[in-house]
Amino acid sequence: MRRLFASKDFREGFAEMLPACLGLMPFGVVCGVGAAAAGANWLASLGMSAIIFSGAAQILAAQLVAADAPLLVIVLTCVVLGLRFLMYSAAMAPYMKKLPAHWQKGLAFLLTDQAFAVAIRRFNASEDHQGAGLHFLGCGVALWSVWQITCMAGFLAGNLIPATWSLEFAVPLCFLALVAPLFRDMPSIVAAVTAGVAVFAMSHLPMRLNLIAAGLLGILAGTLADFARERWTQR
Protein backbone atom coordinates (compact mmCIF):
# COMPACT_ATOMS: atom_id res chain seq x y z
CA MET A 1 0.00 0.00 0.00
CA ARG A 2 2.87 2.36 0.82
CA ARG A 3 4.41 1.61 -2.57
CA LEU A 4 1.11 2.44 -4.23
CA PHE A 5 0.88 5.79 -2.48
CA ALA A 6 4.43 6.50 -3.63
CA SER A 7 3.10 6.46 -7.20
CA LYS A 8 2.13 9.88 -8.48
CA ASP A 9 -0.54 8.44 -10.81
CA PHE A 10 -2.20 6.54 -7.95
CA ARG A 11 -2.21 9.62 -5.69
CA GLU A 12 -3.65 11.79 -8.45
CA GLY A 13 -6.43 9.30 -9.14
CA PHE A 14 -7.19 9.09 -5.42
CA ALA A 15 -7.35 12.89 -5.06
CA GLU A 16 -9.39 13.47 -8.25
CA MET A 17 -11.99 10.97 -7.01
CA LEU A 18 -12.62 12.70 -3.68
CA PRO A 19 -15.09 15.38 -4.91
CA ALA A 20 -17.25 12.66 -6.51
CA CYS A 21 -16.97 10.68 -3.25
CA LEU A 22 -18.40 13.65 -1.37
CA GLY A 23 -21.52 13.52 -3.54
CA LEU A 24 -21.91 9.79 -2.89
CA MET A 25 -21.66 10.03 0.89
CA PRO A 26 -25.40 10.55 1.52
CA PHE A 27 -26.21 7.57 -0.72
CA GLY A 28 -23.73 5.43 1.24
CA VAL A 29 -25.30 6.48 4.52
CA VAL A 30 -28.75 5.57 3.17
CA CYS A 31 -27.44 2.13 2.09
CA GLY A 32 -26.15 1.54 5.62
CA VAL A 33 -29.49 2.62 7.09
CA GLY A 34 -31.19 0.19 4.68
CA ALA A 35 -28.98 -2.68 5.84
CA ALA A 36 -29.80 -1.89 9.46
CA ALA A 37 -33.53 -1.75 8.65
CA ALA A 38 -33.30 -5.19 7.00
CA GLY A 39 -31.92 -6.62 10.25
CA ALA A 40 -28.35 -7.15 9.06
CA ASN A 41 -25.62 -7.25 11.69
CA TRP A 42 -22.56 -5.01 11.25
CA LEU A 43 -20.54 -7.72 9.52
CA ALA A 44 -23.27 -8.44 6.95
CA SER A 45 -23.67 -4.70 6.37
CA LEU A 46 -19.93 -4.46 5.71
CA GLY A 47 -20.11 -7.56 3.49
CA MET A 48 -22.81 -5.89 1.39
CA SER A 49 -20.88 -2.66 0.86
CA ALA A 50 -17.49 -4.37 0.40
CA ILE A 51 -18.52 -7.28 -1.85
CA ILE A 52 -21.68 -6.18 -3.69
CA PHE A 53 -20.25 -2.62 -3.90
CA SER A 54 -23.30 -1.18 -5.65
CA GLY A 55 -25.65 1.10 -3.74
CA ALA A 56 -28.82 0.29 -5.62
CA ALA A 57 -28.17 -3.48 -5.43
CA GLN A 58 -27.39 -3.26 -1.69
CA ILE A 59 -30.67 -1.48 -0.93
CA LEU A 60 -32.68 -3.80 -3.17
CA ALA A 61 -31.08 -6.92 -1.64
CA ALA A 62 -31.71 -5.62 1.89
CA GLN A 63 -35.37 -4.90 1.17
CA LEU A 64 -36.02 -8.22 -0.56
CA VAL A 65 -34.35 -10.15 2.27
CA ALA A 66 -36.48 -8.19 4.76
CA ALA A 67 -39.59 -9.03 2.69
CA ASP A 68 -38.55 -12.72 2.84
CA ALA A 69 -38.43 -13.12 -0.96
CA PRO A 70 -36.86 -16.41 -2.17
CA LEU A 71 -33.11 -16.42 -2.83
CA LEU A 72 -33.54 -16.98 -6.57
CA VAL A 73 -35.88 -13.98 -6.94
CA ILE A 74 -33.51 -11.72 -4.96
CA VAL A 75 -30.54 -12.77 -7.08
CA LEU A 76 -32.41 -12.40 -10.40
CA THR A 77 -33.77 -8.94 -9.51
CA CYS A 78 -30.31 -7.73 -8.48
CA VAL A 79 -28.80 -9.16 -11.66
CA VAL A 80 -31.19 -7.19 -13.88
CA LEU A 81 -30.27 -4.06 -11.95
CA GLY A 82 -26.56 -4.94 -12.36
CA LEU A 83 -26.83 -5.33 -16.15
CA ARG A 84 -25.73 -1.72 -16.49
CA PHE A 85 -22.22 -2.80 -15.48
CA LEU A 86 -22.01 -4.55 -18.89
CA MET A 87 -22.29 -1.09 -20.41
CA TYR A 88 -19.44 0.36 -18.31
CA SER A 89 -17.35 -2.75 -18.93
CA ALA A 90 -17.73 -2.39 -22.70
CA ALA A 91 -16.92 1.33 -22.50
CA MET A 92 -13.78 0.68 -20.45
CA ALA A 93 -12.58 -2.39 -22.39
CA PRO A 94 -10.73 -0.59 -25.24
CA TYR A 95 -8.64 1.34 -22.69
CA MET A 96 -7.80 -1.71 -20.57
CA LYS A 97 -6.65 -3.98 -23.44
CA LYS A 98 -3.01 -3.00 -23.07
CA LEU A 99 -2.88 -3.75 -19.34
CA PRO A 100 -1.73 -7.14 -17.96
CA ALA A 101 -4.51 -9.66 -17.27
CA HIS A 102 -4.22 -9.51 -13.48
CA TRP A 103 -4.55 -5.71 -13.62
CA GLN A 104 -7.71 -6.06 -15.70
CA LYS A 105 -9.17 -8.52 -13.20
CA GLY A 106 -8.36 -6.30 -10.24
CA LEU A 107 -9.51 -3.02 -11.78
CA ALA A 108 -12.78 -4.55 -13.01
CA PHE A 109 -13.89 -5.06 -9.41
CA LEU A 110 -13.58 -1.30 -8.82
CA LEU A 111 -15.57 -0.37 -11.92
CA THR A 112 -18.43 1.98 -11.04
CA ASP A 113 -19.99 4.75 -13.09
CA GLN A 114 -18.34 7.43 -10.92
CA ALA A 115 -14.82 5.91 -11.07
CA PHE A 116 -15.29 5.31 -14.78
CA ALA A 117 -16.19 8.96 -15.38
CA VAL A 118 -13.02 10.21 -13.68
CA ALA A 119 -10.62 7.51 -14.95
CA ILE A 120 -11.65 7.68 -18.61
CA ARG A 121 -10.18 11.19 -18.95
CA ARG A 122 -6.68 9.97 -18.03
CA PHE A 123 -6.96 6.97 -20.34
CA ASN A 124 -7.92 9.35 -23.17
CA ALA A 125 -5.22 11.90 -22.43
CA SER A 126 -2.24 9.65 -21.73
CA GLU A 127 -0.22 7.12 -23.77
CA ASP A 128 1.15 5.66 -20.53
CA HIS A 129 -1.22 2.70 -19.99
CA GLN A 130 0.45 1.54 -16.80
CA GLY A 131 0.17 5.07 -15.39
CA ALA A 132 -3.47 5.33 -16.41
CA GLY A 133 -4.08 1.94 -14.79
CA LEU A 134 -2.55 3.18 -11.54
CA HIS A 135 -4.65 6.34 -11.81
CA PHE A 136 -7.81 4.24 -12.19
CA LEU A 137 -6.70 2.12 -9.21
CA GLY A 138 -6.36 5.32 -7.17
CA CYS A 139 -9.90 6.38 -8.18
CA GLY A 140 -11.32 2.94 -7.35
CA VAL A 141 -9.56 2.60 -3.99
CA ALA A 142 -10.70 6.10 -2.94
CA LEU A 143 -14.31 5.36 -3.85
CA TRP A 144 -14.32 1.89 -2.30
CA SER A 145 -12.83 3.16 0.98
CA VAL A 146 -15.21 6.11 1.30
CA TRP A 147 -18.11 3.78 0.47
CA GLN A 148 -17.23 1.37 3.32
CA ILE A 149 -16.94 4.22 5.83
CA THR A 150 -20.20 5.94 4.83
CA CYS A 151 -22.18 2.67 4.68
CA MET A 152 -20.92 1.76 8.16
CA ALA A 153 -21.78 5.25 9.43
CA GLY A 154 -25.30 4.79 8.02
CA PHE A 155 -25.60 1.34 9.60
CA LEU A 156 -24.66 2.72 13.02
CA ALA A 157 -26.92 5.79 12.61
CA GLY A 158 -29.81 3.66 11.35
CA ASN A 159 -30.00 1.86 14.68
CA LEU A 160 -30.13 5.17 16.59
CA ILE A 161 -32.40 7.45 14.55
CA PRO A 162 -36.07 7.33 15.66
CA ALA A 163 -38.69 6.03 13.21
CA THR A 164 -40.63 9.33 13.36
CA TRP A 165 -37.89 10.92 11.22
CA SER A 166 -39.10 8.76 8.26
CA LEU A 167 -35.47 8.20 7.26
CA GLU A 168 -36.54 5.29 5.00
CA PHE A 169 -37.82 7.99 2.61
CA ALA A 170 -34.17 8.83 1.84
CA VAL A 171 -33.97 5.61 -0.21
CA PRO A 172 -36.42 6.62 -2.98
CA LEU A 173 -34.93 10.14 -2.85
CA CYS A 174 -31.44 8.79 -3.62
CA PHE A 175 -32.84 6.76 -6.53
CA LEU A 176 -34.79 9.82 -7.73
CA ALA A 177 -31.53 11.79 -7.81
CA LEU A 178 -30.20 9.16 -10.24
CA VAL A 179 -33.29 8.70 -12.38
CA ALA A 180 -34.88 12.17 -12.70
CA PRO A 181 -31.97 13.66 -14.72
CA LEU A 182 -32.53 10.88 -17.31
CA PHE A 183 -35.95 12.31 -18.15
CA ARG A 184 -34.43 14.63 -20.78
CA ASP A 185 -34.44 11.65 -23.14
CA MET A 186 -37.72 10.40 -24.70
CA PRO A 187 -37.03 6.60 -24.67
CA SER A 188 -35.92 6.84 -21.01
CA ILE A 189 -39.26 8.45 -20.15
CA VAL A 190 -41.09 5.67 -22.01
CA ALA A 191 -39.02 3.05 -20.13
CA ALA A 192 -39.76 4.69 -16.77
CA VAL A 193 -43.51 5.18 -17.36
CA THR A 194 -43.90 1.59 -18.59
CA ALA A 195 -42.00 0.18 -15.62
CA GLY A 196 -43.95 2.44 -13.24
CA VAL A 197 -47.37 1.36 -14.52
CA ALA A 198 -46.31 -2.30 -14.69
CA VAL A 199 -44.99 -2.46 -11.14
CA PHE A 200 -48.47 -1.55 -9.79
CA ALA A 201 -50.43 -3.48 -12.42
CA MET A 202 -48.54 -6.64 -11.42
CA SER A 203 -48.36 -5.93 -7.69
CA HIS A 204 -50.48 -9.06 -7.08
CA LEU A 205 -47.58 -11.26 -8.25
CA PRO A 206 -46.02 -13.29 -5.43
CA MET A 207 -42.44 -12.93 -4.14
CA ARG A 208 -42.07 -9.30 -5.34
CA LEU A 209 -41.72 -10.66 -8.88
CA ASN A 210 -43.42 -7.48 -10.07
CA LEU A 211 -40.10 -5.62 -9.67
CA ILE A 212 -38.17 -7.74 -12.14
CA ALA A 213 -41.13 -8.09 -14.54
CA ALA A 214 -41.72 -4.31 -14.54
CA GLY A 215 -38.00 -3.65 -15.01
CA LEU A 216 -37.76 -5.97 -18.02
CA LEU A 217 -40.96 -4.53 -19.58
CA GLY A 218 -39.59 -1.01 -19.09
CA ILE A 219 -36.28 -1.92 -20.74
CA LEU A 220 -38.19 -3.45 -23.68
CA ALA A 221 -40.41 -0.37 -24.04
CA GLY A 222 -37.41 1.98 -23.88
CA THR A 223 -35.58 -0.02 -26.55
CA LEU A 224 -38.63 -0.01 -28.84
CA ALA A 225 -39.04 3.75 -28.32
CA ASP A 226 -35.37 4.18 -29.19
CA PHE A 227 -35.91 2.30 -32.50
CA ALA A 228 -39.06 4.35 -33.20
CA ARG A 229 -37.20 7.61 -32.60
CA GLU A 230 -34.40 6.50 -34.92
CA ARG A 231 -36.89 5.70 -37.68
CA TRP A 232 -38.68 9.00 -37.11
CA THR A 233 -35.50 11.11 -37.29
CA GLN A 234 -34.28 9.31 -40.43
CA ARG A 235 -37.32 10.37 -42.41
Next chain:
Amino acid sequence: MDATLKLWLVIFIVGALNYASRLSFIAIFARRSMPPLLARALKYVPAAMLTALILPMVIDWDGGATDFVTPKIVAALVAAAVAFATRSTLKTLGVGMTALWLLQWAWA
Protein backbone atom coordinates in the same frame (compact mmCIF):
# COMPACT_ATOMS: atom_id res chain seq x y z
CA MET B 1 -34.10 -20.35 5.40
CA ASP B 2 -32.40 -18.47 8.22
CA ALA B 3 -32.35 -14.74 7.39
CA THR B 4 -28.65 -14.25 8.20
CA LEU B 5 -27.59 -17.20 6.05
CA LYS B 6 -29.80 -15.95 3.23
CA LEU B 7 -28.29 -12.47 3.45
CA TRP B 8 -24.75 -13.88 3.19
CA LEU B 9 -25.71 -16.09 0.23
CA VAL B 10 -27.15 -12.99 -1.45
CA ILE B 11 -23.95 -11.05 -0.70
CA PHE B 12 -21.68 -13.66 -2.29
CA ILE B 13 -23.89 -14.59 -5.26
CA VAL B 14 -24.85 -11.00 -6.19
CA GLY B 15 -21.26 -9.88 -5.52
CA ALA B 16 -19.92 -12.57 -7.86
CA LEU B 17 -22.47 -11.80 -10.58
CA ASN B 18 -21.84 -8.05 -10.33
CA TYR B 19 -18.12 -8.76 -10.66
CA ALA B 20 -18.76 -10.94 -13.70
CA SER B 21 -20.77 -8.09 -15.30
CA ARG B 22 -17.97 -5.62 -14.55
CA LEU B 23 -15.37 -8.00 -15.95
CA SER B 24 -17.46 -9.05 -18.97
CA PHE B 25 -16.18 -7.01 -21.88
CA ILE B 26 -12.83 -6.24 -20.23
CA ALA B 27 -11.76 -9.88 -19.93
CA ILE B 28 -14.43 -12.54 -20.48
CA PHE B 29 -15.59 -11.35 -23.94
CA ALA B 30 -12.50 -9.21 -24.57
CA ARG B 31 -12.33 -10.26 -28.22
CA ARG B 32 -15.94 -9.38 -28.94
CA SER B 33 -17.65 -6.06 -29.22
CA MET B 34 -21.00 -5.39 -27.61
CA PRO B 35 -23.93 -6.52 -29.79
CA PRO B 36 -25.72 -3.30 -30.94
CA LEU B 37 -29.15 -4.47 -29.74
CA LEU B 38 -27.76 -5.20 -26.26
CA ALA B 39 -26.05 -1.81 -26.15
CA ARG B 40 -29.33 -0.13 -27.03
CA ALA B 41 -31.33 -2.06 -24.41
CA LEU B 42 -28.81 -1.53 -21.60
CA LYS B 43 -29.20 2.25 -21.85
CA TYR B 44 -32.71 1.87 -20.39
CA VAL B 45 -31.85 -0.38 -17.43
CA PRO B 46 -31.49 2.51 -14.94
CA ALA B 47 -34.67 4.37 -15.96
CA ALA B 48 -36.80 1.20 -15.90
CA MET B 49 -35.39 -0.59 -12.85
CA LEU B 50 -35.02 2.47 -10.63
CA THR B 51 -38.55 3.67 -11.40
CA ALA B 52 -39.92 0.20 -10.57
CA LEU B 53 -38.08 0.42 -7.24
CA ILE B 54 -39.01 4.02 -6.40
CA LEU B 55 -42.76 4.11 -6.99
CA PRO B 56 -43.84 1.38 -4.51
CA MET B 57 -41.79 3.16 -1.81
CA VAL B 58 -43.63 6.44 -2.47
CA ILE B 59 -47.18 5.39 -3.38
CA ASP B 60 -49.12 3.15 -0.97
CA TRP B 61 -50.99 1.28 -3.67
CA ASP B 62 -53.99 -0.73 -2.46
CA GLY B 63 -55.30 -1.80 -5.85
CA GLY B 64 -58.19 0.64 -6.13
CA ALA B 65 -59.02 3.84 -4.24
CA THR B 66 -55.46 5.01 -3.64
CA ASP B 67 -54.90 8.46 -2.17
CA PHE B 68 -52.57 10.28 -4.55
CA VAL B 69 -52.17 13.44 -2.45
CA THR B 70 -50.02 12.31 0.46
CA PRO B 71 -46.97 13.94 2.04
CA LYS B 72 -44.70 11.25 0.52
CA ILE B 73 -45.99 11.72 -3.03
CA VAL B 74 -45.90 15.53 -2.91
CA ALA B 75 -42.40 15.52 -1.36
CA ALA B 76 -41.20 13.04 -4.01
CA LEU B 77 -42.52 15.28 -6.81
CA VAL B 78 -40.72 18.29 -5.34
CA ALA B 79 -37.52 16.24 -4.96
CA ALA B 80 -37.83 14.94 -8.54
CA ALA B 81 -37.97 18.52 -9.83
CA VAL B 82 -34.83 19.37 -7.84
CA ALA B 83 -33.05 16.23 -9.10
CA PHE B 84 -34.03 17.01 -12.69
CA ALA B 85 -32.71 20.57 -12.44
CA THR B 86 -29.57 20.06 -10.32
CA ARG B 87 -28.55 16.35 -10.73
CA SER B 88 -27.36 16.62 -7.11
CA THR B 89 -28.02 13.78 -4.64
CA LEU B 90 -27.35 16.07 -1.69
CA LYS B 91 -29.82 18.76 -2.80
CA THR B 92 -32.45 16.14 -3.72
CA LEU B 93 -32.14 14.54 -0.29
CA GLY B 94 -32.14 17.87 1.55
CA VAL B 95 -35.18 19.30 -0.22
CA GLY B 96 -37.07 15.97 -0.29
CA MET B 97 -36.66 15.21 3.42
CA THR B 98 -37.45 18.80 4.46
CA ALA B 99 -40.55 18.77 2.26
CA LEU B 100 -41.68 15.46 3.79
CA TRP B 101 -41.22 16.69 7.37
CA LEU B 102 -43.03 19.97 6.69
CA LEU B 103 -45.90 18.23 4.89
CA GLN B 104 -46.28 15.58 7.58
CA TRP B 105 -46.40 18.34 10.18
CA ALA B 106 -48.93 20.35 8.13
CA TRP B 107 -51.10 17.26 7.43
CA ALA B 108 -51.26 16.33 11.13
